[in-house]
Structure formats: C-alpha cells, structure tokens
Amino acid sequence: EDGKDALSTQPVRSSSAGAITTLLQASVWPKDWAPLLHASVAGCAAEVDDDEAGRAFGLLEVIAEVVGGAEESEAVGVLAHTPAVVDRVVAQLLERMEDPPPAAPSACIERGVGAVAAFAQALREAHDERAEEKADEGAGMETKPQRKSSARRTNEASKALALPPYELLAPSVSSLLARLWLPQAWSLSCFEAPPQPACLPHCCRLLLLLLHACTPDSPGADVPAVAPTEVALCAPLMGAISLLLQDWEAWEEEEDEAVLAVIDAACQLPNAVEVLSVSQLSGTPAPLESFTSFVAAAMQNAHAEPASRACHRTHTLLGVLTRKAGSLLQDAAAVTLACAATSRLQGLPNSEVPLAAPLTLAVAAVVARSPTTVVSALQSGSMSSGVGDWVQSMRDVITSDRLDTQPELTLAAAALVRVLEVLGSNGQPEVRAAAMEGVAAALLDIHNQSQEEEMGVEESEGEEDQGEDEDEDIDEDDRDNGDEDGEEDDEDGQIEESEEAFLERYAQAAADIADEAQEHDEGEVEVSEIEVSLEGVFNVEDTRDRNLAACISTLFVKWMRKWGSAGDMAALAGLLHNRPIQGLNAASELPQFITSMYS
Secondary structure (H helix, E strand, O other): OHHHHHOOOHHHHHHHHHHHHHHHHOOOOOOOOHHHHHHHHHOOOOOOOHHHHHHHHHHHHHHHHHHHOOOHHHHHHHHOOHHHHHHHHHHHHHHHOOOOOOOOOOHHHHHHHHHHHHHHHHHHHHHHHHHHHHHHHHOOOOOOHHHHHHHHHHHHHHHHOOOOOHHHHHHHHHHHHHHHHOHHHHOOOOOOOOOOOOOHHHHHHHHHHHHHHOOOOOOOOOOOOOOHHHHHHHHHHHHHHHHHHHHOOOOOOOOHHHHHHHHHHHHOOOOHHHHHOOOOOOOOOOHHHHHHHHHHHHHHHOOHHHHHHHHHHHHHHHHHHHOOOOOHHHHHHHHHHHHHHHHHHHOOOOOOOOOHHHHHHHHHHHHOOOHHHHHHHHOOHHHOOHHHHHHHHHHHHHHOOOOOOHHHHHHHHHHHHHHHHHHOOOOOHHHHHHHHHHHHHHHHHHHHHHHHHHOOOHHHHHHHHHHHHHHHHHHHHHHHHHHHHHHHHHHHHOOOOOHHHHHHHHHHHHHHHHHHHHHHHHOOOOOOOOOOOOOOOOOOOOOOHHHHHHHHHHHHHHHHHHHOOHHHHHHHHHHHHHOOOOOOOOHHHHHHHHHHHOO
C-alpha cells in the first residue's frame, strides 16, 4: 500500500502533455474538443502544484493558438467553450495569487495569463473575420472561389454552433487585470512600488479585448455592451499601463504590437479625452503623456519595423490631442513627437530608405496642427537644421511617389504650406524651394488621383487581371531561367575556383552581410492599415481631402504671390521640367493653374 502511494503520475502526465502538444501543432485534432478542454482546465486547479498547472496552462495556450489560425468551421468547436474556459482559468489564477504587487507573478501564473490571452485573442479574431465576411457580402464584393467555399463552411458551422460574444469575457478579464495592476483589487490604497511589467504583452492583449468591449459597435450606439463596472475600470487600467510603459525594453522581441494596439483602442473610447488626458494614479503622468513618450522612444530608438509602427500611431494620438486644442499637453506632445521623428530621420543614410516615408509623415502630422510650436523647436539647439532636413525629405518622398493615398498627400502638403507660412520671406532658399516643390507635386497628385477615381475602377480591374497573367508568365520565365542557371552552376562546379575568384566571392558575401545589417536597421517597414487622420488640420470641420486640398491651394498661391522669389520660381520650373503638365508652359502660370484645379 505504501508503495502505491509513493508512485507518481507526473512523468506520464508530462509526457502526455508534450505528445498532445506535438499532435495539435501538426494539425491532428480531436473531433470533440470538450474532453481535452475539460481535462486541461482540471489540470490547472488551485490545489495542483505549479509545475503540473503550468503544463496545463501551456496546453491550453497551444489549443487556442492552433485554432486561432484555422478556418472558423474547424475552430468553432473550441471557441464555443471560450467563456467557460476563461472563467474557470481566471478563477484558478486569482486563487493562486497570494502576494500583491510589486511582487512579481510566478512563472505558473504568467503561463496562465498567456493561456487566457490566447483564448481571448482567438475569439476576438474570429468575430473580426466574420464581420469582414459580412461586410464583403453586403458590399456585393466578389471573392475568390476558395473564399466562397470558406464562407459556406463558416455559415454551416455557425448554424450548428454559433460564436459566443467576446463581451462575455469582460468580467473575468477585468478581474484578472485588476489583480495584476490595481491596488484596490487587493483592498489597498496604493502599492509600495509599481507592479512588475511581467507578461505585459499578454496583459495588453487582454486589455485590448476589454477596450473593444467597452467601445460601442457603431457611432449611433449609446452604450457599450458590457456592464458599467468593467467600463469604470478602463481609466485606472490606462493609468497602470502608462506607468508600466516607462520601463519598456522589449523592442528587440517585437512585443510592441500589443501595446500599440492598446493605444489605438484607447483612443477610440467614447470618453477617450477624459480618460487619457488626466492622471489616473497619484504622481504619475497622464496616459496620453506616457503614450506619447512611448511612441517617441520607438521612433527614435527601435529598429525599422517597430519604428514604422510607432510612426503610424502618431496619427492616432494626434486625433485625441486635437480635441484638446490649445492645451499645454498638445504643445508638449507635438514637440516630443516631432523632435524624436526628426532626430531619427537625420540619422538615416538618405531619404530613399523605406523608413523615411513614415517618419516624414509623422512629422507632417504634428507640423500641420502645431506649426509655430514645432518649427520653433526644430530650429533651436541641436535640432537647428531640423526644419530643412524634414522639408527636403518630405519633398523627396512626395516626388518619388511613395505616398499612396490622398489623405497622406493632403497631410504632407498641409504641413509644408504651414512651414512656408511660418517662414514667410525668411528661411534658407533651398528649404523654401523644397517646400514649394513638395506642395505643388502633392496638389497635382491629389488632383490626378481624384480624376482617376471619377473615371471608375473598371479599367484598373482589367489591368489587375492582365498583371496576374503577366506575373504567371514571369514566374514561368523565372523557373526556366532558374533551370538554365542551375545547369550553368553544374558546369561551373567542374572548374576549379581561382584564388582571385575566391577572394572576390567572399568580399561580395561580406558586402551582402553589411547590406542586411543596414536593412535590419533602416530597411523594410510594415505597411499600415491605419488611416491618416486629418482631424484638426486647418480647423476645417469637413475634413474631406478635396476640401482640404482647396484650402492648401489657396494658402499656397497666396504665399507665392506675396513671398515668392525668382529662386522659388526656378525651383518650380525644375519640377515642371521633371513632371511636365499638359497646357502648362511656364512656372509663372502654376499659381493660376492650381487655383483652377480647386476652384
């Protein structure tokens, strides 16, 4: 009997968990997920030791991650149980939390938070995908055959087992975040020290779900779909995360995406201005100040991809800051963001690297709203050449056709016009010339894009089909060329390599490595889906691009007639030489031509 008591099932359970994880990651899934989910949740009960509970939490996280990337028809069997799983797991985590912050959560609790975050994200993404499919159907958009097949499977699965609303997770998620970050959840007035930033990316994914749940689904909705208690927690949680971000050091791990998504969602709250512009914890900055510092640090110090993501959030933050027009907070944030982006821009090897475009556009977003304050800051101290460097980079980005949308072009032109207004007749000739050239090129591009949109999209669709055929032809040619290259390589392999060829090959390899390092710092950037905000530009209530372009053209023509010099006209003549316009023969005719475009 004593021998039986001494036996342990832990090795068998550990091996089983590892084997199940391997099978799940290989897409070998059970027909019925309920038994596996039930066993996994039972394995992380409060009375179970940390090692075994940690394995159970890890298995739950794997389950959520593998179904999160699957078709909804295959994932719905797990997602339907998400509210029950999250409620049970959160309850068990709360029982395991014995000491309040600043004590760091145990590794077991961190794994549990990761499991809850994975389930919350999988359910939220499933709802997003379903909403996109409904929007596509409502717009009458044609989809590819496989997309239609996926939609049919989704509809069939939905009839059998509907997705639960993700708002059902809000009570458990808010309780867990409160215990991790807020003293009132421990019946304390304050913590002895700030909470540890442990598992911050997971917590940000949970906070993101809570913020989405507290945001009305449509502008006409009066109240969010969650209880007032969860809504009331948003403000103190914003204060807590703003405090945690002060010690952020995770740029290398690319964990910033969850934090930036929280910033986006927080700025979309119905009461965003009230929540973000007031300090929520004694002695701490307002969340907007903390978010601004976080974005500025990313633009200045992070590698190219996270830096570009931070640049896009400049537009999100300015949307909220603009609603507090004239405040000290807006001026301070404007200077912080502009100086950080300009400093990074000055450190780039040239304005042709991909990161230059989001950086210049981030500066433009600030200059267009606070021109006098920002221009003054960029002309003082170590930033004395900041205005000129940014203007010339902005001109280069515009004239090289690297701004894809009308809002981007409008914002760039507005910022350059504001700089011309501040400079008046002052400023270096090359800076004035670059600003004029950038404004004129942007206005012409906006006009051309508007004309193309009016002509319809039928021609572009035909070009896309033709492009696909050409791509297929190119792929076939590449395969043929690849075969030929392979044959040549085989023939070359039979020839002994000379010492000179050997040294040349290794020199080229070293150069390639250097290029890769350069690309890592200043190379490829993320294409953003965030729309550039024009709120607060020129204080025009109707922020349609066409109306703003008309305002820009009026101010530009007025400045040219008042302050334009012979050197400025020469710069415009150079623009027209590189980009000739039908019916326009001289630079002196450009003001009248622009006026006629937007009259």
